[in-house]
Amino acid sequence: MSGFDKTWLSLREPADRAARNSDLVHKLCNHLTSQIGERQSCTDKVTWVADLGCGSGATWRALASDLPQDSHWLLMDNDAALLVEAEMRIGARGRITTCQQDLNAIEDVDLCDVSLVTASAFFDLCSEGFCSRLIDHIRPQGCGLYAALNYNGIMEWSVPHELDAAVVDDFNRHQRTDKGFGPALGPAASAFLAEGLRARGYEVTLEDSPWTLDAEHAELQSRFLDGFRQPLLEIGTLSATEIERWLAFRVAAISRPDSSCVVGHTDLLALHD
Incomplete structure (x- = not known):
């Protein structure tokens, strides 16, 4: 993973940065600040943050x-090329180490001294089995988890089209297909993670983090x-003609002043004593 250009x-x-829930980020920062203070008072170990599927370093x-x-x-x-991109874009500003890693082998990821595992727009692509194995791996290591921008199945447009509901339903069905980690959780990812983490003694907080897109995000909307x-073609409920008609309508609507799109995401923070 990631497989994205x-x-x-x-x-x-x-759009991701604007969508991140600021209350959750504030709670996370307070937690890590207190952890660093505790570590400095009793050990020379540093606090590590492990970012899964980091891409170009956006998190x-x-x-x-x-x-x-x-x-x-x-x-x-x-993706080695994305790791090079991350190193180039972050440069000397950050204390970072990059690692090319097959995340399917999550049990092989060394989390020694890691205080927090993060991932953005990632867990909705993962299976129940992967998420369960991740929880089983991080809990004995004492790691918290910050899982941001998990797609939650909500898509709404201010300018409606008769096929919107069918399109969203089919898209959400496709989100449950295999994305490289087994049959994906798709919109159910945050709820599944929360249940599993709470069962292992974590305090879990969930907050909304929707994209809100308008004409200023024209290129992003077009690519999206x-x-x-x-x-939609793979699911096969809609004909190719219906799909193209819906896409043409949606692309044409991007520039309308009354047109906007909301794409729902959920941020999750799981901490423990």
Whole structure:
């Protein structure tokens, strides 16, 4: 993982950053600040943040200015080119280490000294089995989890079309297909993680983090809509003609002053004593 091109990741990064729930980020920062204070009083160990499926480093860029400056980051992805991109874009500003890693083998990820595991727009692509194995791996290590921007199945447009409900239903069905980690949880990811984490003694907080897109996000909306075609064709409920008609309507509506799109996401923070 990630399998996404850097152009798409760059396009979505501003929308992701605006969508992140600020209350959850504040709670996370307070937690890590207190942990660093405890570590410095009793040990010389540093606080590590492990970022799964890091892509070009967007999670670091979103959080680094708010998190304690003594935080060190381990950025993991299976895409070597994206890791190079992350190193280039972050440069000397961050205390980072990059690691090319097949995240399917999550049990092999070394979490020694890691205080927090993060992932953004990731767990909705993962299976129940993967998420359960991750929880089983992080709990004995004492790691918290910050899982941001998990798609939750909500898509709404201010300018309606008769096929909107059918499109969203088919898209959400496709989100449950295998994305590289087994049959994906899709919109159910945050709820599944929350249940599993609470069962292992975590305090879990869930908050909404929706994209709100208008004409200023025209290029992102266009690329986003283009990504519907293949999933809708694969599900097969709608004909190719209906799909193209819906896409043409949606693309044309992007520039309308009364047009906006909300894409629902959920942020999750799981901590324990």
